Amino acid sequence: MSPKEVDAFFKDKNVAATQHSYKVGFRELHYVRAGDPSKPLVLFLHGSPGSLSAFIDFLTDSALLTHGLLITADRPGFGYSNFGNGEPSLQKQCEVLKPILEEYKMNRPIILVGHSLAGALIVRMAIEYPDLIDGLIIVAGSVDPDLEPNEVWFRAPLATPFLSWLLPKSFRASNEEIYQLKPELERMVPLWKEVKCPVIVIQGQKDELVPKENADFAKKMLVNAQLHVISLPEENHFIPWTRQDTITNVIMRYLAKSDSLHQ
Numbered sequence: 001m002s003p004k005e006v007d008a009f010f011k012d013k014n015v016a017a018t019q020h021s022y023k024v025g026f027r028e029l030h031y032v033r034a035g036d037p038s039k040p041l042v043l044f045l046h047g048s049p050g051s052l053s054a055f056i057d058f059l060t061d062s063a064l065l066t067h068g069l070l071i072t073a074d075r076p077g078f079g080y081s082n083f084g085n086g087e088p089s090l091q092k093q094c095e096v097l098k099p100i101l102e103e104y105k106m107n108r109p110i111i112l113v114g115h116s117l118a119g120a121l122i123v124r125m126a127i128e129y130p131d132l133i134d135g136l137i138i139v140a141g142s143v144d145p146d147l148e149p150n151e152v153w154f155r156a157p158l159a160t161p162f163l164s165w166l167l168p169k170s171f172r173a174s175n176e177e178i179y180q181l182k183p184e185l186e187r188m189v190p191l192w193k194e195v196k197c198p199v200i201v202i203q204g205q206k207d208e209l210v211p212k213e214n215a216d217f218a219k220k221m222l223v224n225a226q227l228h229v230i231s232l233p234e235e236n237h238f239i240p241w242t243r244q245d246t247i248t249n250v251i252m253r254y255l256a257k258s259d260s261l262h263q
Contacts (some may be wrong), residue, residue: 001053003080006032013060021080024096027087030080031073033098035058036066041107042251043073043100047116049174051079054115054240061248069107071100075118077173086173088180091189097125109134111254113247115240116210117142117177120185126195127188135254136199136251139247140210140237144217145185145211169205192221200228200250202243204235227235 001009003019010017017034032052033041042056042064052072059070076096077086087093101110110133114122119141126133144149199222203215215229230250235243 015060017059022099027076028082028097029094031071033071034065035070037069039068040255041104041110042068042070043112045075045114045118045121047118048177049078057244063252064248084172086176088177089123090184093121094125094128098129101195105132109254111135113137114141115139121141123195124188126197127191130196133197135197137250138201139239140203140207141214142210144214145182147214147244148182193223195222195225198226202230202239203248204237204239205231205233206235207237209237
């Protein structure tokens with residue numbers, strides 16, 4: 001969605017939303033914000049490929065708007081965040097996203113929602129910035145390195161400068177990060193024990209893109225975190241669109257706890 005389309009979308013829904021951007025080095029990060037600026041932060045991060053529009057409908061939910069400050073962002077390489085110029089390093093993606101956490105660090109709790117590849121990203125963010133993150137919601141997350149498909153035979157050549165120009169920009173950025181996802185996940189294996197905030201995993205049992213066993217891996221690795229797994233027997237990989245209600249209910253659980261603490 002172009003910035004004009006985003007503005008038109010929220011105008012049609014009668015929701016007050018604003019678009020923002022900032023720079024970290026050569027990287028530009030674009031995001032949309034809606035909701036109560038005094039309430040807890042919920043940051044939505046899309047999969048690969050994708051854009052902030054993947055979660056844009058959540059920013060029109062009346063309950064979420066009342067109880068939270070909602071942000072959906074274009075991850076590096078997607079949307080209006082250096083479109084086509086992907087960032088394979090999850091740690092570097094964390095660095096690009098950190099200014100959002102710092103800008104709204106008083107909006108506690110800070111909850112991250114990550115779909116697909118961004119499921120791994122939000123875990124890495126919790127590892128890197130434990131003092132800035134209070135809860136994770138991993139939706140169909142690619143987190144187990146052993147479950148990543150062996151696609152090197154075609155992704156490696158397409159990741160080279162010589163052939164990458166053949167790909168549409170969104171798929172170029174996606175290829176760059178997916179090609180490196182398995183080693184990125186392998187590097188994270190000894191770090192999972194550092195995640196100490198509550199984590200909820202939502203996994204479809206008919207997911208043909210991210211195997212359902214990823215949820216089992218998260219359960220094994222999150223030894224120092226309170227974990228709850230929500231298994232959806234009839235759902236595939238596209239839970240943000242088919243089961244928005246489930247994700248919203250989980251977010252509201254976090255926000256309800258915050259409300260009770262401040263009453």
